[in-house]
Amino acid sequence: xxxxxxxxxxxxxxxxxxxxxxxxxxxxxxxxxxxxxxxxxxxxxxxxxxxxxxxxxxxxxxxxxxxxxxxxxxxxxxxxxxxxxxxxxxxxxxxxxxxxxxxxxxxxxxxxxxxxxxxxxxxxxxxxxxxxxxxxxxxxxxxxxxxxxxxxxxxxxxxxxxxxxxxxxxxxxxxxxxxxxxxxxxxxxxxxxxxxxxxxxxxxxxxxxxxxxxxxxxxxxxxxxxxxxxxxxxxxxxxxxxxx
Ligand SMILES: CCS(=O)(=O)c1ccc(CC(=O)Nc2nc(-c3ccccc3)c(C(=O)c3ccccc3CC(C)C)s2)cc1
Numbered sequence: 001x002x003x004x005x006x007x008x009x010x011x012x013x014x015x016x017x018x019x020x021x022x023x024x025x026x027x028x029x030x031x032x033x034x035x036x037x038x039x040x041x042x043x044x045x046x047x048x049x050x051x052x053x054x055x056x057x058x059x060x061x062x063x064x065x066x067x068x069x070x071x072x073x074x075x076x077x078x079x080x081x082x083x084x085x086x087x088x089x090x091x092x093x094x095x096x097x098x099x100x101x102x103x104x105x106x107x108x109x110x111x112x113x114x115x116x117x118x119x120x121x122x123x124x125x126x127x128x129x130x131x132x133x134x135x136x137x138x139x140x141x142x143x144x145x146x147x148x149x150x151x152x153x154x155x156x157x158x159x160x161x162x163x164x165x166x167x168x169x170x171x172x173x174x175x176x177x178x179x180x181x182x183x184x185x186x187x188x189x190x191x192x193x194x195x196x197x198x199x200x201x202x203x204x205x206x207x208x209x210x211x212x213x214x215x216x217x218x219x220x221x222x223x224x225x226x227x228x229x230x231x232x233x234x235x236x237x238x239x240x241x242x243x244x
Contacts, residue, residue, distance in 0.1 A: 010185040016073035017154030034117045050230040052126040061236035076178030092161045095209045102143035129219045155186045
């Protein structure tokens with residue numbers, strides 16, 4: 001009976017994942033070699049720091065919106081109280097965006113999908129946070145080489161969201177129970193795919209995720225100190241609510 005329950009749980013998580021990614025794997029294959037020209041890269045590099053940050057914040061918020069939709073469809077997340085859903089999204093949505101971003105990474109030319117084409121680290125120069133950009137690329141590369149299937153990615157991202165150690169949770173027990181079910185579903189899938197060794201590699205990636213998100217928040221604080229008005233009036237409200 002447990003098997004069937006796990007099967008049903010992972011099937012519903014995979015369905016939710018498929019319904020809430022902006023780009024399907026087959027679309028990505030077609031886009032793979034669309035890279036920015038030297039002129040286009042130069043145009044991005046000529047943007048001011050605040051212009052480029054604002055541009056990226058809008059793109060990032062688009063991706064986060066899809067993650068919020070995904071979370072709302074995960075069995076076990078839906079049943080949580082409003083406060084706990086927001087607390088999990090506040091601390092987990094960026095982590096899920098970064099995991100999903102790895103499907104939009106091309107390890108052959110070290111580029112990530114951004115604004116409709118694939119971009120290398122040099123395109124983000126005007127953000128003036130090369131350590132964050134290098135860390136995002138490094139993470140995307142390390143996860144991309146694990147070659148997760150969409151099913152493994154879907155259940156892994158549900159596990160990333162259902163983290164009972166997050167701050168400000170009211171019903172930790174309930175999150176823990178939902179997490180245990182998804183954790184069982186993930187190890188069931190990995191063993192069924194004969195990839196049990198992926199389990200500990202994925203948990204290493206989770207440690208990297210936490211420090212990457214902390215770096216993102218640190219850079220955002222630095223940026224907001226320099227450009228308070230840009231953040232206040234030009235950043236998407238959802239970005240400020242989740243990362244502010
Ligand atoms: C995520 C769901 S998906 O369907 O796979 C998908 C859907 C859509 C896309 C397109 C997309 O929005 N790509 C972005 N790329 C980057 C980026 C930027 C610097 C290096 C590496 C990637 C974006 C960011 O703004 C970003 C992301 C992570 C950390 C930090 C930042 C910049 C900070 C300063 C806001 S948005 C990609 C993937």
